[in-house]
Amino acid sequence: VGNxxxxxCSPKSNVTMVTWKISPKVGDLCTLGxxxxxxxxxRINCSDSVDWKFRPDQNxxxxxxxxxxxxxxxxxxxxxxxxxxxxMTYHLTVLVSPRLILSCDxxxxxxxxxxxxxxxxxxxxxxxxxxxxxxxxxxNGTVTVLSKFTAHSTNAINTTCIVSHPTGNQSKSIxx
Numbered sequence: 375v376g377n378x379x380x381x382x383c384s385p386k387s388n389v390t391m392v393t394w395k396i397s398p399k400v401g402d403l404c405t406l407g408x409x410x411x412x413x414x415x416x417r418i419n420c421s422d423s424v425d426w427k428f429r430p431d432q433n434x435x436x437x438x439x440x441x442x443x444x445x446x447x448x449x450x451x452x453x454x455x456x457x458x459x460x461x462m463t464y465h466l467t468v469l470v471s472p473r474l475i476l477s478c479d480x481x482x483x484x485x486x487x488x489x490x491x492x493x494x495x496x497x498x499x500x501x502x503x504x505x506x507x508x509x510x511x512x513x514n515g516t517v518t519v520l521s522k523f524t525a526h527s528t529n530a531i532n533t534t535c536i537v538s539h540p541t542g543n544q545s546k547s548i549x550x
Contacts, residue, residue, distance in 0.1 A: 375441055375442060375468055375469070375470050375471075376440055376441065376442075377441055378437060378439050378440070378441070379437070379438045379441050379445075379466070380427050380435050380436070380437050381435065381436045381437075381438075381449050381451070381464050381466075382434070382435045383434035383435060383436070383451035383453060383462060384434065384451065384453045384455075384460045384462060385434075386453055386455040386457065386460065388455055388456055389408075389410055389434070389453055389454070389455050390409075390410055390411070390454040390455060390456070391407070391408065391409050391410065391453075392408045392430060392434050392451065392453050392454075393405060393406070393407045393408075393451070393452045394406040394407075394436050394449065394450070394451050394452075395449075395450045395452065396424060396447065396448070396449050396450075397447050397448045397450075398444060398445065398446060398447035399446045399447045400444060400446075401444065402419050403419065404417075404418065404419050404420035404421070404424060405417075405419070405420070406418075406420060406424070406425070406426065406436065408426075408430035408431070408434075410431065413431055415430060423438060423439045423442075423445070424436065424437075424438050424439075424445070425437060425439075434451065434453065438466075441466075441468055442468070443468050443492065443514055443515050443516070445466060445468060446466055446468050446515075447465075447466060448463055448464070448465055448466075449463065449464040449465075449466055450462070450463040450464075451463075469492060469493075469539075469540055469541050470490065470492035470516050470541070471491060471539060471541040471542065472488035472489055472490060472491025472495045472518075472519070472537060472539055472541075472544075473487075473488070473489040473490065473491075474486070474487070474488060474489075474535070474537045474544045474545075474546055475487040475489055476535050476547075476548045477548070478548065478550035479522065479550075482550045483522055483523055483524065483550060484499075484522070484523040484533045484535065484550050485520065485521070485522050485523070486499075486520070486521045486522075486535030486546075487518060487519070487520050487521075488518065488519045488537045488539070489518045490512060491516060491518075491519070491539055492515055492516045492517065493517065493539075493540070494509055494517035494519055495517075495519050495537045495538060495539040496537070496538040497519055497521040497535060497537055498535075498536045498538070499521075499533060499534065499535060499536070500533065500536065500545075500547075501523075501533055501534075503521075503523045503524055505521045505522055505523055505524050506521075507519050507520065507521040508520045508521075521535070523535075531549055532547050532548070532549045533547065533548055533549070533550070534546070534547040535547075535548075
């Protein structure tokens with residue numbers, strides 16, 4: 375999320391026509407087309423964040439600026455050239471890094487929250503805990519995971535929560 379993503383297309387020379395067909399998981403089909411004989415481009419139902427990386431007569435790459443969850447879906451490039459027709463499809467999956475929130479509940483137990491990540495994060499504790507994480511799904515496809523530390527012994531002073539996620543791991547410590 376938030377980064378720019380570039381999808382490349384066939385490096386064929388003497389391209390006659392190129393079409394990018396974007397089928398998001400949510401929303402309508404977007405089409406970008408280029409016709410070489412007229413040096414003409416066309417956009418149908420595409421957001422401003424999706425466009426050619428460069429001029430299509432120089433490079434057929436597609437750029438998605440400030441990637442959002444709404445950009446998830448299939449991106450297909452179709453090229454017509456004298457050598458034949460070529461197709462390349464990408465399936466774009468967007469990862470969202472969770473926010474790690476560590477606090478103490480009313481009973482003095484550490485509570486670790488990995489908020490609004492995609493996919494759901496994994497939570498573990500440095501000191502062993504028999505906690506069962508709870509997941510809450512959100513409309514935008516993100517998931518919040520909550521874990522309450524339950525110690526086997528009561529002499530634990532400082533507790534560390536570890537959040538594991540494909541975007542990177544995070545940890546925080548707390549004394550309740």
